[in-house]
Amino acid sequence: MVLVFSRRNPLRLVLSWERRVLQEDRASVPEVASLLPGDRRRRFSPGPITAGDVALVLFVALASLFGFVERASVVFETDDGPLHYREPDLAGAALILVGCVALLWRRPFPGWVLAVATLSAVARNAAGYPLAPMPYAVVVACFAVGQRWPLPRSAVALVSVLASLAGSALARFGTAVDDEVLTEVLAVLAAWALGRGYRLHRMRTRLLEDRTLLLEQRARHLAQERSTVAALAAAHERASIARELHDVVANDVGMIVARAGGARRRERQGDRVSGEVLAAIESLGREALTDMRRMVGVLQSIDDDAAGAAPPGLDQLEELVAKVAAAGTDVRLEVTGDRRPLALPVELNAYRIVQESLTNAMKHASGSPVTVHVDFGPERLRLVVRDLGGRETSASTPGNGLLGMRQRVDLLGGALRTGQVPSGGFVVDCVLPDGAGEVTRDPAAADR
Incomplete structure (x- = not known):
């Protein structure tokens, strides 16, 4: 015991x-x-x-x-x-x-x-x-x-x-x-x-x-999460490609329509359509087709040369303005500040925003002069595209242009303001971060 x-x-x-x-x-x-x-x-x-x-x-x-x-x-x-x-x-x-x-x-x-x-x-x-x-x-x-x-x-x-x-x-x-x-x-x-x-x-x-x-x-939970993340990534990629296709097609086809409409009006007035106008329309069509092939090449390589082409940037604004001016729209480009190469996403989205703004001006304010102001600030990039108003064309139905611009700006963490101006016309005012530290473009491109 x-x-x-x-x-x-x-x-x-x-x-x-x-x-x-x-x-x-x-x-x-x-x-x-x-x-x-x-x-x-x-x-x-x-x-x-x-x-x-x-x-x-x-x-x-x-x-x-x-x-x-x-x-x-x-x-x-x-x-x-x-x-x-x-x-x-x-x-x-x-x-x-x-x-x-x-x-x-x-x-x-x-x-x-x-x-x-x-x-x-x-x-x-x-x-x-x-x-x-x-x-x-x-x-x-x-x-x-x-x-x-x-x-x-x-x-x-x-x-x-x-x-x-x-x-x-x-x-x-x-x-x-x-x-x-x-x-x-x-x-x-x-x-x-x-x-x-x-x-x-x-x-x-x-x-x-x-x-x-x-x-x-x-x-099982991790597998479902991976599947969900993959689906979200695919949806995001599809949305990005859809925005790019919309911008490419809307701009190039809009200029083609403007050129063709001007030629048709001159023909009604008895003027003969010159071969130069038809050649310009053909050139615009080829450019639109090349851009579409490049975008589709992201998913499947249809044309190796097109799929491997570099995306557009701010160094191509002069070419864009020249194409729009050749379509009959009075466009003036102003660049202020220290022009420099920015991060690739900023360059691409800034170019698409200006492109979409010019396309909207051609569609909804035909005949109005348009000003494009690009300001390279110390830590941000500001884009202002404004028209003075004009006659609306038959293509005045609303589209996805403004929505696509807002999605691009939100993706980069910027700010966007669009709307009618009291003195007349329409303005697109966008501020984007310059993406310092993420520059992937050749600095020599800024001198073009």
Whole structure:
């Protein structure tokens, strides 16, 4: 008994070891920590009574009865004389069988079964029957309690059982049987420790299963995220290509329409359409086709030369203005500030914004002079395209030009203001960051 209550007794060692193992498990998988002991929502399923349970009960009953009968002939010599046990009879055998048969329900009712087995042993001790060489029924019931109950409840049950067995035996037979009492205590404690170890093994197995499920869910989630990101990237790329195609087609085809419309009006007035006008229309058409091929070449290389062509930039503004002027629109370009090469996205989007603004002026303010002001500031680029208003053409239906410009500006983190001017006309005022540190264009391009 001194061993049970000492500082290094097996019970303390088992409790300390189990507490450390469970803390490590909780730390390793915090997502499923609520499934560890203390959470009664997840228990081992009791299951039905099986043939193995019946075989176990028969074995325990036979071993207990054999030890019960064999101990009846043993006489212990004590200081007070020989110790005689009560002769085995049907009542003693019935007490043994009650504790053994109760083991059939050790899974659904481990606490009740342990109580019945313990009371059976205590009753035999109180009646003076021989001490069993091993309390088999109590050992099996303690294993079940250690396996199925949480640590606090099973520890309380274990202490109660040990105190009952030791107290009843010592009170009835005295210290002459202290060795046998110690054997019973160690056997019950070992059975409980094995039950706790089995419980820990089961919980660790379920913990690993939960961890596997969690990893599978995370893998599926990451796969869905990758799919979503890829879809968003594809949609963004399609939107960018759509804006580029719109700007290319709207500008080039708009100038073709303007040239053709001017030639048709001169023909109505009796003037003959010159070959120079038709050649200009053909040239504009070829340029539009080349630009479209270059854009489509981003997705599929249709023409290697076109697909490999460099995108336009601010160094080509003079050519753009000259093409628009050749189509019959009075355009004036003003460039102020320190003209320098900017980051490629800024150059491309600035060029497209000016191109779209000129196309809108040709469509919605035909005959009006247009001014294009490009200011290279210290840390930003400002574009101002303004017309003075004029007669609207038949192509005055709204399009996606302003929306595309706003998307380009938002993409670069700039600011855009568009609208009617009180004095007449329409203005596009755009401010873009210069993209310092991201210059990819040849600096010599600024001198063209």
